[in-house]
Amino acid sequence: MTTQRRTPRGRIVALLAGTAVATLAACTGVTYADTPLPATPAPTPTPSAPAATPVVCSNATQSYSPLASIPSSGSITDPSVRAILRRGYLVVGASADTYLFGARDPFTGQISGFDIDIAKAVAKSLFGDENKIQLRVITAADRIPVLTGKDATGKEVPRVDMVVRNMSMTCDRWKQIAFSAEYYRSGQKVLVAKGTPNAASVTLSDLKGKRVCAPTGTSSLDKLRTVQGPIPVTAANHTGCLVLFQQGKADAITGDDTVLAGLAAQDPYTVVSKAPAITVEPYGVGLNKDDVYLARYINTLLAEMKADGRWKQIYNRWLAGPLGPAPAPPTPVYGR
Incomplete structure (x- = not known):
């Protein structure tokens, strides 16, 4: 995958500084x-009632x-x-x-x-x-x-x-x-660099052999790990993923479309794929x-x-x- 990424070092510093503000x-x-x-x-415990029948989660x-x-x-x-x-x-x-x-x-x-x-x-x-x-x-x-x-x-x-x-x-x-x-x-999508082939329609399954970042402890990472082809890369949060992306240590970021829209607003050299959402995220x-x-x-x-x-x-x-x-x-x- 050929990318065109021109990211001033100052943007990375600004991002990190933003999260480090006292x-x-x-x-x-x-x-x-x-x-x-x-x-x-915690409130003073009261005598426990008989255990309720576990509710089966269907929705x-x-x-x-x-x-x-x-x-x-x-x-x-x-x-x-x-x-x-x-x-x-x-x-x-x-x-x-x-x-x-x-x-x-x-x-x-x-x-x-x-x-x-x-x-x-x-x-x-x-x-x-x-x-x-x-x-x-x-x-x-x-x-x-x-x-x-x-x-x-x-x-x-x-x-x-x-x-x-x-x-x-x-x-x-x-x-x-x-x-x-x-x-x-919301729904899970993919963020890639502008200039990426088929950037407007790329999905996780298209990123075979590519490093894709998702934050630890997220359902986005869980979904990423079920897709054959991409190489999962993790960070503490999506800003951490963006920094790895800007450093060339990740080729794409996956997450909810609303979160990715925020990342794209911070880095004009990125774009959120318009492909249908991979998941539904309520x-x-x-x-x-x-x-x-x-x-x-x-x-x-x-x-x-x-x-x-x-x-x-x-x-x-x-x-x-x-x-x-x-x-x-x-x-x-x-x-x-």
């Missing part, structure tokens, strides 16, 4: 944390039924949500390097994007103030550990209240965590498996946001430029 407290009151936060004390987008309406904060009795309200802010795992969804501005230190606005909407609903939120910057591989409170080795790690980090809903992940209803639908807000009430609360809020136009406003703010006007929001599936 953590700042926003002038709006939003705070950020790149280092682990103290774990929130990964199926979540819990919403509440009848958004309750006042003072009327909420659920222990987990009460603990959040007593703390006074929502702790959210988020990306700081997924352009358009969750990325840190290297000049202001602020993290913003589609996912961040979804998280702020939850904070505003709970506290009446969207700035009652603390963002903990995590990688894709961190998403499940910070929700379960344990890493792959069983070591305890500080928990977050929820993860909003372009996280695909899958039946395997439902075994470990819970999800809100689907709030965004995004859900990640939650601890026990936080069913919080899932139902968020599902109620998402339904309201889709109905009153707030979801469309958020989409158009971040994604209308690269992806076109807002489509109809995903239809929720309930009944879990």
Whole structure:
């Protein structure tokens, strides 16, 4: 594959600098944390009820039924949500390097994007103030550990209240965590250098013998490993993949089309293939498996946001430029 890649060294430095900006407290009151936060004390355990019959997952987008309406904060009795309200802010795992969804501005230190606005909407609903939120910057591989409170080795790690980090809903992940209803639908595609033969229609199966990067701990990497031909290359995140690509250590990047659109916006020498999406990637807000009430609360809020136009406003703010006007929001599936 012949590529034409002219990438000034300064762009790579700028990208790395952007992710290394020191953590700042926003002038709006939003705070950020790149280092682990103290774990929130768990509510006093109550006698366990008989184990429920395991639910068979036949539809990964199926979540819990919403509440009848958004309750006042003072009327909420659920222990987990009460603990959040007593703390006074929502702790959210988020990306700081997924352009358009969750990325840190290297000049202001602020993290913003589609996912961040979804998280702020939850904070505003709970506290009446969207700035009652603390963002903990995590990688894709961190998403499940910070929700379960344990890493792959069983070591305890500080928990977050929820993860909003372009996280695909899958039946395997439902075994470990819970999800809100689907709030965004994406699809896995391929990013290559401009000048690549058939760049507009290239798919993973066309990249035989080529090094293709996907972040560790992502469903994109799982899919990549099932395709014969490409040589998987990994990085901690998509920005890391872009750096490897610019250094000539990767020939292509695979991931959700929305994420790749953000990378292409940062590097004008790249292009996202317009071939049909390899997969369907429904995004859900990640939650601890026990936080069913919080899932139902968020599902109620998402339904309201889709109905009153707030979801469309958020989409158009971040994604209308690269992806076109807002489509109809995903239809929720309930009944879990």
